[in-house]
Amino acid sequence: MPDALWGPVLRPDGATFRLWAPSAEGAALEVEGRDPVPMRAAGDGWFTADAPARPGDRYRFRLADGLQVPDPASRAQAEDVHGPSVLVDHDGYRWRHDGWRGRPWHETVLYELHVGACGGFAGVRAMLPRLRDLGVTAVELMPVADFPGARNWGYDGVLPFAPDAAYGTPQELKALVDEAHGLGLSVFLDCVFNHFGPDGAYLHAYAKPFFDEGIHTPWGAAIDFARPEVRAFFEECAIMWLRDYRMDGLRLDAVHAIADQPWLDVLARRIRAEVTGREVHLVLENEGNTASKLAPDLFDAQWNDDGHNVLHPLLTGEREGYYEDFHGDGARKLARVLEQGFLFQGEEMPHLGRPRGEPSAHLPPTAFVLFLQNHDQVGNRALGERLSALAHPEALRAAAALLLLGPQIPMLFMGEEWGATAPFLFFTAFPDKFLADAVREGRRKEFAHFAAFRDPASRERIPDPNAEATFTASIPDPSEAVRAPHDAVLALHRELLALRHAEIVPRLRGARAAGAEAVGEAAVLARWTMGDGAVLTIAANLGAAPASARAADARVLFETASGAADSLATGTLPPRSTVVLLGPAA
Known part of the structure; x- marks a missing residue:
């Protein structure tokens, strides 16, 4: 296999380091404990250097203006996103379940979780037998790419090749995946390829062509996927997670925010060509409802936000925000979702003020991931309430049966199986006080148009994302599951999933x-x-x-x-x- 463009390459006598820095006049490699090595200009903005480095060595790049930066394709970080990168030997891990070839997509029952709220990679690994016994077949990790600070949802990552050290080491993540495979469980990873977080994205300083200043997004200038170097960066990242960590699938976050939509097809086809010999599944989050991307050689499925957005008002009566487009005539809308997949298939969506979606009735039900709750739909509420705090228990029981015995691919959110009482709040740990203050105030302004928070004093009730207490309040307590009424909720989910595997899954193909x-x-x-x-x-x-x-x-x-x-x-x-x-x- 030819060398990748991005990231270090280990060799018998050391390693080769590469940096794409078209906006820099020069760069030097600094390996801890050794003299700096000037990097050679290799053309097209690339700089390269060879050094007698070994796995575990720390290194970084010093630009001509003196700025020290981590490797943008760092495989691990020693001191958060601003510190040195660590050279990792991915071939050094010895897999115990080397014969694992994955599970077919139609068998999938997803369980989304936040690694930090579950105790890091080791904590998630300890949960796996319980999830297997519940009837889950696939664990979906919210993003683990390195982010600033000790706590984050993961969508503020700036080093997408590096698992965050707050969760554990690369070896501990591999041990988690290895253990899952031994239990017959798949592992999916949520990947963010549409933006970088606000702190530590040094590419802006030395690789300005990485971004298209003519296209603006909520996170600033859009990533420019027209550049071959940029495409390679994210393609190699996706393949790394699938090859080196043996992930069984990827969930691609908010791909509607990627301006170059054809690139998604390029990415999918490259993955299909290079990661072979086992089941690999690709799932989209796509506000565009682009049904044409759900093809056998592209993506297996899409998160069915329409399905959730119809079910939620039916369960809670809520209609503020985007629920306004889903509230009225809810039963008819739910019928369309169950029969055809998407609700919006090219019709104008009032909340957006434009048409949304493509016809989807021709797709199999397994092309849609359905859920009652997920990190977004719980955590993007001001107070992070779960459905167990919002819906009638019997209605929620009825919805669980619809979800888990229906033919769309079901997904549970951590703690949903026992009706966890812990909210799931939006949390961060930005070291920069200015940024932390801006996020807190921005969060409160975001809800100013909701009836419950129009009074400025009422918005003070919205938890500060940067407070550690906001994170700790979001940690589910599994001990609840043995106490009434949670034990009955857990028993229901176990019974429904056992029925799904016995009666529904064997009949799902076709x-x-x-x-x-x-x-x-x-x-x-x-x-x-x-x-x-x-x-x-x-x-x-x-x-x-x-x-x-x-x-x-x-x-x-x-x-x-x-x-x-x-x-x-x-x-x-x-x-x-x-x-x-x-x-x-x-």
């Missing part, structure tokens, strides 16, 4: 929607013809009033309320209930 309709203000009746010809029927009523619905005779897989299936057979779906039926081929 499953297609067979129609869905609203049968009440908050009730739907949906059917799918499964891969073996059986008909899956889900009748879900998330509202407080009974709905008029009738389903053909079929085997009852699950009912969230005793007698709900009998009632459905006679034409009534009780309030806050879900009935799941499996019938023979039509």
Whole structure:
């Protein structure tokens, strides 16, 4: 395999270091404990140097103006994002489960978690047997790329090749993945390729062409994916996580913020060509609802934000912010999501003021990742409330059955399986006081147009993201799961996932929607013809009033309320209930 453009390359006699610094007049390599080595200009803005360095050595680059910077493709950092990089030998880890080849996509049950809130890489590793026993098949790590400070959601990362030292070492992350594979679990990583965080992104200083000043984003100038060096940076990063850490899949954050949309196809095809011999899955977060990207040689699935945004108002009655576009006529909208995947398939979305999406009815249900909660939808609330604090327990029970027994790929957010009481708040630990103050005040201004926070005094209730207490309040307490009423919520999720693996997953290949309709203000009746010809029927009523619905005779897989299936057979779906039926081929 040819050398990558970005990052150090170990050789028998040392290492070769490369830096793309087209805005710098020169650069020197500084390996700790050795004299600086002038770097040679290699053309097109590249500088290179060879040095007798070994794994574990610390190094950085000194630019001609005296600025010391870490390697932008650093594989590990010694002293946070402003400190020296550490030379890492990825071949030094000895994999215990070398024969792992992954799991097919249709088997996937995702579990999203924040590594820091779960005790770092070692803490997540300790959780794995519990998640396997729950029925999860894939753990999805929120971004781990190195960020400033000791706490962060991960979306302020500035060194995307380097796992943050606050979570553990590269070897500990590999041990986590290795342990997961031994338990039959896949590991997905959330990657942020659409922006860098506000502190420590030194590329702005010495590689100005990395960014397109003519395109502005919420994070400043857009990353310029028209540049081959920039494309290589992110392509090599994605392949590193899949090859060197043996991740089973990537979730690409907010790809609608990438101006060069065709590059996404280039990235997917390169990954498919270079990471072979095992199951590798690629998932998008894409506000654009670009259904054409969900193709066999591109991306397996997309987070179905439309599905969540319809379900949330049905469960809570909320309609502020972007929920306004999903609130009215919620049952009809939910029926469309269940039958066709996206709600917005080219129609104008009032909140955005423009059309959104492409037709998606032709896609299989497994092209969509459905969820009731995730880090964004909980943590981007002012007070970080989970659905367990917002929705009626029986309605939430009904929604869980719809989620976990439906044919779209389900995802749980950490602690959801027992109804965790801890909020999930927005937290940071920016060392720079000016930046910390700006984030706190910006966070409070963000909610000024919400009814509960229009009074300036009320906004003082919004936790300070930089306070350590905000982070500690966001750590779920697994000991809750053995106490009522959480033990019943956990038992429900275990039962539903066991049913999913026994009855739904074996029939998912080739499953297609067979129609869905609203049968009440908050009730739907949906059917799918499964891969073996059986008909899956889900009748879900998330509202407080009974709905008029009738389903053909079929085997009852699950009912969230005793007698709900009998009632459905006679034409009534009780309030806050879900009935799941499996019938023979039509």
